[in-house]
Amino acid sequence: MVDVTEHHEESSRGLGPASAPVIACEQVVRSYPMGSAIVQAVRGIDLTIARGEFAAITGPSGCGKSTLLHLLGAVDVPTTGRVLVNGRDTASLSDRDATDFRLRHIGFVFQRFYLMPTLSASENVELPLAEAGMDKRKRKARARELLGYVGLGDRLDHRPTQLSGGEQQRVAIARALSNEPALLLADEPTGELDADTGVRLLELFGRLHRDGRTLVFVTHDAVVAQAAQRVIRLHDGRVASDTRVDARSGA
Amino acid sequence: MRFMMAWATLRRHPARTTLAMLGIAVAAALLLDMVMLATGMSESFRSLLLTRGYQLRVSPKGTLPFDSEATIDGASAIVRALRANPDIKAVSPTLGATLTLNGSRIPSAFTMGLEQAVQGDYTLEAGTDITRADSAADTSAVAPLPRIVVSQTFLTRAGHAVGDTLTISSGLDAQLRTAARSSRVVISGMGRFIYVPGETPVMALDLALLRQLLGPGFRDRMSLAMAESRRGDSASVEAVRAWIATTQPRVTAISTETAIRQVEERLSYFRQLAFVLGAISLGIGFLLVATLVTLSVNERRGEIAVLRAIGTQRIGVLQQVFLEGLLLTSAGIIGGLALGLVTAQWLNGILRDFPGLPSAFDFFVWSPDAGWRALVLLLTSGTLAGLLPAWRAASIPIARALREEAIG
Amino acid sequence: MRAIRRGVVAIALGLATASPLAAQPPTAPRGIAIDARMAEDLGLAVGARVRISARPGEPGDSATIAAIYERKADPAEVARREYRVRVHLDQLQQLLDLDDRVDRFAVGTREGQSIDSALARINHVAFGFRAHKSRDVAVQSSRTFRVVERFHTAIGIITVVASAVFLLCLLLLSVEERRRDIAALRLMGISRATVVRAIVIEAAIVSLIGSVLGAGIGWIASLLVNAHFQQLYRTPLVFALLTPQIFAFATGLSLVLGIGSGAAAGWRLVKSSPLSLMGR
Numbered sequence: 001m002v003d004v005t006e007h008h009e010e011s012s013r014g015l016g017p018a019s020a021p022v023i024a025c026e027q028v029v030r031s032y033p034m035g036s037a038i039v040q041a042v043r044g045i046d047l048t049i050a051r052g053e054f055a056a057i058t059g060p061s062g063c064g065k066s067t068l069l070h071l072l073g074a075v076d077v078p079t080t081g082r083v084l085v086n087g088r089d090t091a092s093l094s095d096r097d098a099t100d101f102r103l104r105h106i107g108f109v110f111q112r113f114y115l116m117p118t119l120s121a122s123e124n125v126e127l128p129l130a131e132a133g134m135d136k137r138k139r140k141a142r143a144r145e146l147l148g149y150v151g152l153g154d155r156l157d158h159r160p161t162q163l164s165g166g167e168q169q170r171v172a173i174a175r176a177l178s179n180e181p182a183l184l185l186a187d188e189p190t191g192e193l194d195a196d197t198g199v200r201l202l203e204l205f206g207r208l209h210r211d212g213r214t215l216v217f218v219t220h221d222a223v224v225a226q227a228a229q230r231v232i233r234l235h236d237g238r239v240a241s242d243t244r245v246d247a248r249s250g251a
Numbered sequence: 252m253r254f255m256m257a258w259a260t261l262r263r264h265p266a267r268t269t270l271a272m273l274g275i276a277v278a279a280a281l282l283l284d285m286v287m288l289a290t291g292m293s294e295s296f297r298s299l300l301l302t303r304g305y306q307l308r309v310s311p312k313g314t315l316p317f318d319s320e321a322t323i324d325g326a327s328a329i330v331r332a333l334r335a336n337p338d339i340k341a342v343s344p345t346l347g348a349t350l351t352l353n354g355s356r357i358p359s360a361f362t363m364g365l366e367q368a369v370q371g372d373y374t375l376e377a378g379t380d381i382t383r384a385d386s387a388a389d390t391s392a393v394a395p396l397p398r399i400v401v402s403q404t405f406l407t408r409a410g411h412a413v414g415d416t417l418t419i420s421s422g423l424d425a426q427l428r429t430a431a432r433s434s435r436v437v438i439s440g441m442g443r444f445i446y447v448p449g450e451t452p453v454m455a456l457d458l459a460l461l462r463q464l465l466g467p468g469f470r471d472r473m474s475l476a477m478a479e480s481r482r483g484d485s486a487s488v489e490a491v492r493a494w495i496a497t498t499q500p501r502v503t504a505i506s507t508e509t510a511i512r513q514v515e516e517r518l519s520y521f522r523q524l525a526f527v528l529g530a531i532s533l534g535i536g537f538l539l540v541a542t543l544v545t546l547s548v549n550e551r552r553g554e555i556a557v558l559r560a561i562g563t564q565r566i567g568v569l570q571q572v573f574l575e576g577l578l579l580t581s582a583g584i585i586g587g588l589a590l591g592l593v594t595a596q597w598l599n600g601i602l603r604d605f606p607g608l609p610s611a612f613d614f615f616v617w618s619p620d621a622g623w624r625a626l627v628l629l630l631t632s633g634t635l636a637g638l639l640p641a642w643r644a645a646s647i648p649i650a651r652a653l654r655e656e657a658i659g
Numbered sequence: 660m661r662a663i664r665r666g667v668v669a670i671a672l673g674l675a676t677a678s679p680l681a682a683q684p685p686t687a688p689r690g691i692a693i694d695a696r697m698a699e700d701l702g703l704a705v706g707a708r709v710r711i712s713a714r715p716g717e718p719g720d721s722a723t724i725a726a727i728y729e730r731k732a733d734p735a736e737v738a739r740r741e742y743r744v745r746v747h748l749d750q751l752q753q754l755l756d757l758d759d760r761v762d763r764f765a766v767g768t769r770e771g772q773s774i775d776s777a778l779a780r781i782n783h784v785a786f787g788f789r790a791h792k793s794r795d796v797a798v799q800s801s802r803t804f805r806v807v808e809r810f811h812t813a814i815g816i817i818t819v820v821a822s823a824v825f826l827l828c829l830l831l832l833s834v835e836e837r838r839r840d841i842a843a844l845r846l847m848g849i850s851r852a853t854v855v856r857a858i859v860i861e862a863a864i865v866s867l868i869g870s871v872l873g874a875g876i877g878w879i880a881s882l883l884v885n886a887h888f889q890q891l892y893r894t895p896l897v898f899a900l901l902t903p904q905i906f907a908f909a910t911g912l913s914l915v916l917g918i919g920s921g922a923a924a925g926w927r928l929v930k931s932s933p934l935s936l937m938g939r
Contacts, residue, residue, distance in 0.1 A: 032651070066654065075560050076650035096564060103562025112656070114557040118259030123252075128562050130252045175561065187653075266927075267835070270828040277821040312715060324714075358789060501715065520888075528814065535821055539828065546832045594817060601809045606802045 020087065022183050022214050023049035023072055028081035030067050041067035043237035044081070049216060051182075054209040056228035057218045064237040065218040066187055072216060073106050073185045074098045086182055103131055107176030109217075111188035113168040115160040121147060121171045122156040128178045146174040150204060166197035173204065177213075184208065186217035190224055202227040253567070257574035260547065271543045272583045275633075278536035279587020283625040284595045284615060285529035289522050290624075291616030293511050299611050300507045302445050303371030305343065305477035306488045308505045309333070309495060315505070315513060316475045317347060317446075326473035329499055333478055338491050340481040343369040344473040346461055350454075351430060353418040355409040360401075360452045362419070363444075364461030371477050372447075373455055375400060378413040378440030381456050397460050398439035405452035406441060413438050419454075421464045432464045449603075449610030478504075521614065533632050536580070540636035544576045548644040555644050556652035569645040576637020577630075584629050591625070592617065689750055690725025696893055697742035698727045711746065713754045720754060722746075729895075766790070819912065826913075827920040830862055834924040841928055842936035855925040862921025863914060870913035874906050 025047040031040040041064040049055055049072075057065050070076040071083050074090040083090045086105060093101055102108070115124045125143035134142070147153055150170040160168050169189060176184055186205075190198035205227065209215055217228070225231045226245055233241040261268045300306075309329070311321040323329065326344055333342045346364040363372055367381050382398045396416060406412060415438050422431025436456065447453045462469050478495070480488045488506050495504035505513075515522065548555065555568055563571075595615040602614040688708060698704065705724050712719025730743060752758065768777045774792060781790040834841075844854055881899035888898045928936065 067650070070650045070653065073560070075653070099559065099562055099564050102560060108557070108560050110557060110653075112553070114554060116256065116259075116554070118256065118263055123255075126252070127558075131562050131564075131567065179562070264835075267828065267831055270824060270831060274821060274824040274828050277817065277824055281817055281821065519891075524814075528818075531818075532821070535825060539825055542829060543832065546836055549836065598810065598813055601813055602806060604802070604806045604809075606799075606806075 020051070021048040021084075022051050022053075022086060023047065023216070024082075024084040025068075025071070026082045026084070028068075028071060028078045028083055030064075030071060030076065031079050040237055042071065042078070045234075045237075045239055047232065047239065047242075049183075049214065051214055052209075052212055054205070054215045054229040055217075055232060056225035056230070057216065057232045057234060058220065058222055058225040059234035059240070061220060063234040065220070065234055068234065069185055069187050069216070069218045072183075073108060074101050075108075103128055104179050105182045107173075107179070107181040107184045109169070109172050109176050109184070109186035109189050111191035113160070113165075113172045113192070115168055115171055115175075117160050120157045120159055121152060121163065121174075124160070124171055125174045125178055127175060132179055142178060143174070146177055147171070149177075150174045164197070165193050166201060169193065169197075169201055170204065173201075173208075177208075182214060184213055184215045186215070188219055189217055190219065190221070198224065253571050253574055254578075257571055257578050260551075260575055261578060264547075267543070268579065271539055271579055272586065274539045275536050275580060275583025275629075276586035276590055278532040278539070279584045279625070279629050280591035280594050281532040282529050282536070282629060283588055283591030283621070284598060285525040285532065286621045286625045286628075287591075287595050287615040287617060288598075289525040289529070290618065290621055291614055292518055292521060292612075293515055294616050294618065295611075295613040296511050296514050297507060299445060299609055300510060302374075302611070303477075305341070305371050305479045306483070306507050307478040307480065307492055307495070308510060309476040309478060309499070309502045310474070310505070312501055312503050314503065315510070320347075320474075322346065322469070322472040322474050323476075323502055324472055325501075326471050326476075328471075329502065330473075330476060332498065333476065333495070336491070336494065338481050338487060338494075339478050341369050341479045343371050343477045344458060345370075345372060345475045345477070346458055346465075346469065346472060347474040348421070348461065348465055348469075350461075350464065351420045351423055352409065353420065353433075355411065355417055357405075357409045357452055360405060360409070360454050361447065362461060363447075363453065363455045364458035365455055366458050370455070371445075373400060373402075373442035373444045375440050375442045378438075380440055382439075396435055396437040397456060399436045399454050399456040400440040400442045401438055401454040402444050402447065402452060403441055404450060405454055406438075408452050411438055413441055419456075419464065422466055432466060434460065434464055443610070445611050446609045448607050450606065529628075533628060536583070536629060537632045537636045540576050540580055540633050541640065543579065544572060544637050545640040545643070547575065548572055548640045551644075552647055552652045553656035555647050556649045556656065559647065559649045560653065565645040568647075569641045572641035572644040573634075573637045576641065577633055580629060580633025580636070584626060584633075587629070588622065588625070688721040688723045689747055691722045691747075692726040692728050692745040693724055694730045694743040695727055696730070697744070698724070700742075703727075711744070711754065713756075720750065722750075765793075823916050823920075826866070826916050827923065830865075830917070830920040831924040831927070834858055834921070834928055838928060838936045842933040845929065845933035845936070851926075851929040854929050855922060858925035859918055859921045862917045862924075866913045866917025867910065869917075870910040873913075874901065874909060877901055877909075 025045050028042055028045045028047075029040065030042040031038050033039070043064075045068065057068060059065050067076065071078055071090070072085065074083075074085060074093065077083075077091040085101070088101065090098060090101075115121075116127065119127070122140065122143045125146055126139040129139040129142055144153070144156060147156060147170075150173055152167060152170055152174070155163060155167060155171075158167075160171070163171065169192075173184075173186075173189075176186075189205075190201055193201060202224065205215055205217065209229070215228075219225050222231075225233075229245055231241075231243045231245055232239060233243070300308075308316045309323075310316045311319070311323050314321055326346075330342050330344050333339050343366060348362050348364070349359050350362045351359050365372060365381070378400070379398065381400050382395075399419075401409075401411070409417075411417065416435055417438070418433050418435050420430030420433040423429075424431065438454075442455065444453050444455070458473075462472070478491065480491045485506075485508070492504045492506050495502065558568060558571075559565070595617065599613055599615040603612070691709075691711065693703060703709070703724055705727060707724045709722055709724065710719050711722050726745075728745070746754075748761070752760065766777070766781070768774055778790050778792060841854055845851070878901045881901050884899040885897055889895065
């Protein structure tokens, strides 16, 4: 096991010093009511993710992986502790600011893709761009570019029902990349895919990482987690281990 | 993009959306009909009363025009006095009675004695108009017969045609089996009688001739007079009405507005029905939109949470869902307005069968005003119906919804 | 022919208080009957002396209120505010200078006699009048109600159509909302027929409860409607009535629509494979 001590360089996107972590969690606790009980999904996590890192958060079901991801993505706020994304304390953001923050700095990919079934692939990618106020012509061009990047340049007008699971997830990735976020978060991105498709998706993630993006994905599959550069294993709401995966050493 | 997404969301479930639109259309149709009913009767009656421009009706004291068989004595003095008033442009005296017919398939017919030059009770549709009893001044040896104008119903039921002659009588003596007074007349024309029920056979002839037929007792009588104010505005009409009330104590003068109010009072049941049914239809439309949008939001909690997660503001989600409700309402309204016009024709046809109703009277009257009112009411209802589910959608807790979706 | 000569007489009654009784030739006052509304409005009681005349300003006759009667609840006249007075025939004829004239006769045939033959005989000798069967007159005079009845039926049809669409839409939505539950049942091995039956039973119960509630609301509404219009028109006429037959019809129709809607909605869902219902 190797502690994470190095910060990786990435091509600057004007989002702060290259050495500053993209994510910093300080004693983060998140509890919520479930029925009559209070569940502590995250129990005091300290964590930093550097710019350009490719990290996987893994662990058994119910260990708090998705909750942690939601905290990192400013979708949720910690009960106690701080989550700093790009230096901003997510708990201090109003709902409006948090939403805007997610729009511009965070890209989400979900297990079930969550594409709008009534929109085409291109229109799904355009959604965040429209929300950010980009005009139609530019939106369409950007969507075309992104879909080409993920290998779906010939599927612009296809609806989700006309796409395979892998293709839908690629569209979701293109959507997540539309506003050039500092951070890409994925919740069980291969969960709904077969093994081969999952492998191809992870290869895309690898490419995104090589292109300088910061990625964090959650998976319950330890094998899938090995695709990342760094594996953070959670157990019962705490970090059980934080391992750097050396592709050359295979450790 | 929001509009496109809202419309696309509605199209996701075509059966349910179609049913909802149909429900809203029926509710919209009913509401439009009730708005037309609430305003139509008075509008129809007003245009009926003002067809020939007469804004005032003068009837025997304490009665409504032709509400009883009472007549006004000293008619010529009253008419002279009215015509002498510079604020009065025209006066049309009318006497109504039932005369017996000889040589017809019907034994009698309602008869109106009028002055042809000023009459406002019928419009001539075929043939020539009535003549004065003494206007048969020509050089021929045989005086031409007095002319009468009859309604289409008269022609049909009496078995006559324009050009036919017949004998009209009054003062029948059952024992002697004779009529006190008779006159041979010729049907010179067919007219549309504005105030007489369509099913009533009616004939119009010169006032002097009718008085002559009814006998000495009716020499100077009339049932009603219509008066037209010279200026025509409501203040002038009211001034003339007040002047008549002051100077002619044996008669009652009623303006168009008063007559409308009195008819509305008699037909108040329909206004109340219109209000109740209109409110019910608004309620149905409201419930339908609110239910559909609420259920649609409940089904899409995860999707909505994702929209919020990828950066859609609350207001954006609210607009999205709100638009769905509004689109649904609008689509239903378009169909409903068309359906409403059709059902209004149907319902109007039923109610026009009321006995004793002037043939030109309608219950359901289309006007742009009625259309706008119905549209505004429906859009308001649809707007309000979509607001609460839209607000709930915008307030979905993102993390919890995503969690529940993951579990589900 | 409208019997409105009474109206003329009634109007003249309004001037009765102004007429100086002492100046009139002495006549034994005869009895007249007035309707209860008139008695209430004009403050007249049995025994009161009034003067009746054919035209305003005429001396007329002195009369005594011999009776106050309640007008029967005639729907044809419910909106008319006129008063009604009953006078001896000869007195009215005398007042109106009508000699031996009447508006109409009511004729009753002897037991066992044919109405048609009596009608034919009267019409054979009639001059200036005709005889009609009471039933035919009733049919003619009830045209107003037939029109109102047809109108209400039409409104009822529209309301039923709207309710049917509404019910179908709601049931469809509520069934579709539970598509995953239905999918789970199907995956467990529950047959289509059982699932549809359960949905139909639920729809029937909802319809039944709904129609009972609706009947309750309708009954309360009818009480309010009757109270309002009876007060407005001062009549004992009943305007809205919820009968067992109407309740049975409404409930039956509601059940039919509910069961039909439930069956259609349920069958629509169970036709799809359970996995597609799960969203897979």
